[in-house]
Amino acid sequence: MSTKIVPAGLSSAELEKALDAFRAVVGEAHVLTGEDALEFRDPFWHRDWPEFESSAVVQPASVEEIQAILRIANEQRVPIWTTSTGRNNGLGGSSPRVQGSVVVNLRRMNQILEINEELGYAVVEPGVTWSQLYEAIEAGGHRLMVSTTDLGWGSVIGNSLEHGTTYLPYGADFMAPCGMEVVTADGKLLRTGMGALPGSKAWHLYRRGLGPTLDPLFMQSNFGVVVKMGVWLMPKPEVYAPFWIHVPREADLVPLMDTLRRLRLDRTIEGVPSMYNTLTLASITGERSRWYEGDGPTPDHIVDQIAGDLQVGRWSVHGALWDDNVVADHKIEKITAAIGRIPGARVLATKHAPEDIAGLESFPDRVLGGAPNLEWLNFLRWYGTDAGAHTGTGLVSALEGIEAFRLHTLLKNFIEREMGLDYFANPILINARSYIHVFGVIFDVLDASDTRRGYEVCRRVVEDAGKAGFGEYRAHLANMDLAQAQYSFGDQAYLRFVERIKDAVDPNGILSPGKQGIWPKSFRDGRD
Numbered sequence: 204m205s206t207k208i209v210p211a212g213l214s215s216a217e218l219e220k221a222l223d224a225f226r227a228v229v230g231e232a233h234v235l236t237g238e239d240a241l242e243f244r245d246p247f248w249h250r251d252w253p254e255f256e257s258s259a260v261v262q263p264a265s266v267e268e269i270q271a272i273l274r275i276a277n278e279q280r281v282p283i284w285t286t287s288t289g290r291n292n293g294l295g296g297s298s299p300r301v302q303g304s305v306v307v308n309l310r311r312m313n314q315i316l317e318i319n320e321e322l323g324y325a326v327v328e329p330g331v332t333w334s335q336l337y338e339a340i341e342a343g344g345h346r347l348m349v350s351t352t353d354l355g356w357g358s359v360i361g362n363s364l365e366h367g368t369t370y371l372p373y374g375a376d377f378m379a380p381c382g383m384e385v386v387t388a389d390g391k392l393l394r395t396g397m398g399a400l401p402g403s404k405a406w407h408l409y410r411r412g413l414g415p416t417l418d419p420l421f422m423q424s425n426f427g428v429v430v431k432m433g434v435w436l437m438p439k440p441e442v443y444a445p446f447w448i449h450v451p452r453e454a455d456l457v458p459l460m461d462t463l464r465r466l467r468l469d470r471t472i473e474g475v476p477s478m479y480n481t482l483t484l485a486s487i488t489g490e491r492s493r494w495y496e497g498d499g500p501t502p503d504h505i506v507d508q509i510a511g512d513l514q515v516g517r518w519s520v521h522g523a524l525w526d527d528n529v530v531a532d533h534k535i536e537k538i539t540a541a542i543g544r545i546p547g548a549r550v551l552a553t554k555h556a557p558e559d560i561a562g563l564e565s566f567p568d569r570v571l572g573g574a575p576n577l578e579w580l581n582f583l584r585w586y587g588t589d590a591g592a593h594t595g596t597g598l599v600s601a602l603e604g605i606e607a608f609r610l611h612t613l614l615k616n617f618i619e620r621e622m623g624l625d626y627f628a629n630p631i632l633i634n635a636r637s638y639i640h641v642f643g644v645i646f647d648v649l650d651a652s653d654t655r656r657g658y659e660v661c662r663r664v665v666e667d668a669g670k671a672g673f674g675e676y677r678a679h680l681a682n683m684d685l686a687q688a689q690y691s692f693g694d695q696a697y698l699r700f701v702e703r704i705k706d707a708v709d710p711n712g713i714l715s716p717g718k719q720g721i722w723p724k725s726f727r728d729g730r731d
Contacts, residue, residue, distance in 0.1 A: 207237070208256045210282050210303030218258055218303075221279040225261045225305070228271045233311070235260040243289050243306055245296030245680075247592035249654045255298035255680055257284070257306045264311040266430050270390040272307060273428070276713040277389065283307050284715050285428050287329040287361030290354070293593045293643075294365075295680035300717035301726075309358075312430065320345045323436045324381065324407045329360040329429060333575040340436070341561070347436040348525075348557070348573035350374040350474075355575030360432045364422050366677055368631050368639065370571050372525065373435050374475040376634045382407040383418055384431035388709035393417075393427065407433025423677065424701070425715035426708050437525065437573075439557040444524040444531045445568040446552035448542050449516030456518055456611060457604035458545050460638075463520065464602045467635035471537050474571070476522030478630040478638075481510045484519060486582035486627065486645070500619040500626065516549075523571040528554070585625070585645050592648035595627075596661050596682075597641040598673040602632065610640050610673055614664065618642070622660050639676050665689065678719065687720025702727065 209218050226234045240260045248255060263269050276283050282304040289297030289308050297306055313330030334355030340347050350371035352362055363380045373379040385393045395417040398406040421427050450459050466472040495505045510517055524531045531554060539550045560572030583591030600610050618626045629641040646657035658681055665675060665682050669689030678686035690697050701721050712723025
């Protein structure tokens with residue numbers, strides 16, 4: 204079967220030879236080309252843009268098959284791009300950075316290998332989704348909770364490797380992953396941390412080992428393929444108490460952030476609270492035409508009307524407590540008193556037994572209770588189209604009111620005044636000292652002009668925010684080089700260092716070239 208796109212440096216015949224070798228490893232049915240591979244194309248990239256098209260999709264079902272695939276890729280010099288479930292939509296999905304790469308998708312490796320209730324962890328393969336792990340915990344009657352993402356269809360491993368945020372206490376600073384099994388670019392098998400010690404029972408219990416800790420080296424990198432990972436789980440508490448904080452003015456962001464920092468530092472608030480501006484919350488409740496049908500960004504007085512209609516704030520915070528009943532009551536009182544110093548602010552909290560989480564009416568409350576779903580996707584209908592898509596950026600900032608307002612103002616002025624778009628803000632309080640200011644752009648993916656404008660917004664933001672001292676925590680395929688360029692201290696000393704690692708562990712440069720702006724030598728020649 205011929206393919207339309209061939210990676211640079213290979214002939215069609217050479218690519219077909221490699222694909223035949225892949226078929227011999229995984230079976231004819233698990234090497235997808237042409238129309239069969241379209242499911243793995245980024246659905247939020249315009250259909251007529253070929254930059255991130257793959258030549259084929261290969262789906263192995265075992266570690267041994269991955270090892271064989273990597274050996275073939277090295278022999279044939281075929282660039283590959285690995286994904287877990289490939290649901291990273293808005294940041295590239297399953298599409299590869301290098302046009303014509305072979306996507307190695309790991310959905311078929313979807314086994315939950317262990318759930319240990321006594322020690323509070325699970326071991327999963329890369330195809331295991333958040334929903335699958337949650338359902339297995341519930342079906343097994345385990346008194347455990349998983350710190351999950353909003354969307355249940357994503358991979359536990361894939362999201363973790365991309366620094367994806369989750370919301371329970373183990374979501375803070377990406378605490379949940381512990382102990383990996385990795386296939387390196389040469390097809391060899393590596394275990395990190397205590398897994399390097401044969402017979403150790405502490406592999407998924409202790410994050411380090413002897414010498415440098417390797418687990419973070421395989422996050423947002425192209426140094427190996429993670430095929431197994433431990434993930435820490437939390438015992439179910441006596442009560443689960445989700446809460447909302449609403450403040451009435453945009454400028455309330457300053458005292459709100461400072462108050463939240465103090466409540467985070469003294470551990471009154473744990474986990475990973477999320478903050479939303481009015482339009483972000485409105486987008487999951489209905490279409491914009493409910494309030495406004497004009498051109499350009501939604502006017503400020505209409506945003507105030509929306510906040511009133513929905514009984515939310517110009518900024519709203521969603522967090523939770525997982526505690527004994529009396530402790531939860533004490534913390535709610537403490538949060539209410541602290542937030543009450545902001546004029547007009549409100550705190551709304553409820554308490555539930557853990558067994559009632561799955562039946563809660565509020566789907567954000569279910570997520571913070573460890574029960575993922577897909578209902579956040581409702582926001583894609585904001586402009587009233589079935590072809591709604593999104594992209595965005597996540598910028599890291601100090602958890603300080605003045606600094607947060609500076610970043611917010613930079614983004615809002617650019618997005619609304621210069622680009623004429625609605626501004627959707629979703630700051631995520633990843634720890635007690637910093638937060639990730641996520642913002643999104645919604646567009647009609649069938650409209651090339653609208654789609655191009657959406658991606659141009661993000662490129663401009665990456666560059667302008669970088670100059671102001673704010674760097675991305677993860678990047679879209681189209682912005683990986685630009686985002687990496689912002690980390691320029693010491694004449695790109697960081698990038699030069701990781702490039703040396705890349706050349707050492709992947710001398711043929713076959714594994715996910717260009718990921719996070721890290722290119723192997725074979726692609727770097729002439730870059731400068």
